[in-house]
Amino acid sequence: MSDQTDDFGGIDDDTWDRLAEAARNVRSHAYVPYSDFPVGAALLTTGGEIFAGCNVENATIGATVCAERTAIGCAVAAGHTEFVALAVITAVDPPSAPCGICRQVLAEFCDDMPILMINPAGGHRFTTLDELLPLRFSGRDFIDDKC
Numbered sequence: 001m002s003d004q005t006d007d008f009g010g011i012d013d014d015t016w017d018r019l020a021e022a023a024r025n026v027r028s029h030a031y032v033p034y035s036d037f038p039v040g041a042a043l044l045t046t047g048g049e050i051f052a053g054c055n056v057e058n059a060t061i062g063a064t065v066c067a068e069r070t071a072i073g074c075a076v077a078a079g080h081t082e083f084v085a086l087a088v089i090t091a092v093d094p095p096s097a098p099c100g101i102c103r104q105v106l107a108e109f110c111d112d113m114p115i116l117m118i119n120p121a122g123g124h125r126f127t128t129l130d131e132l133l134p135l136r137f138s139g140r141d142f143i144d145d146k147c
């Protein structure tokens with residue numbers, strides 16, 4: 001990683017490497033008979049655990065679940081709802097960013113979060129959830145003053 005992105009988002013580079021590895025590994029399990037576009041995602045919890053997920057497609061197309069949401073589902077099912085970083089791998093250059101639905105679902109569990117997007121060719125870029133989904137609707141809107 002370049003100097004500019006060292007320890008991006010306060011996550012040390014070893015941890016980013018572990019997240020990238022988990023995303024890379026889980027991508028090999030992607031179920032993608034329709035798009036042939038495998039995606040892997042790995043989430044880091046506040047406790048330092050990593051949960052990974054791949055995309056799971058469906059013949060209806062609409063019932064397809066993205067890798068990011070599979071990772072969130074695995075983590076939540078294991079009792080984890082607080083996340084501090086995400087790595088996503090796609091085989092395109094530049095590496096893809098999470099889709100709009102996944103951004104919203106990620107926002108359910110984190111105010112902001114550093115995100116690493118990578119591809120198998122070594123391409124990588126960093127962003128944040130705030131950058132991807134500014135001015136979002138969230139659970140806070142339910143507790144703000146009604147008028």
Ligand code: THU
Nearest residue numbers: 035037039055066067098099102
């Ligand atoms: N996909 C993801 O897994 N994550 C995203 O953020 C974008 C899209 C998947 C869904 C589908 O299986 C394939 O990529 C093509 O859209």
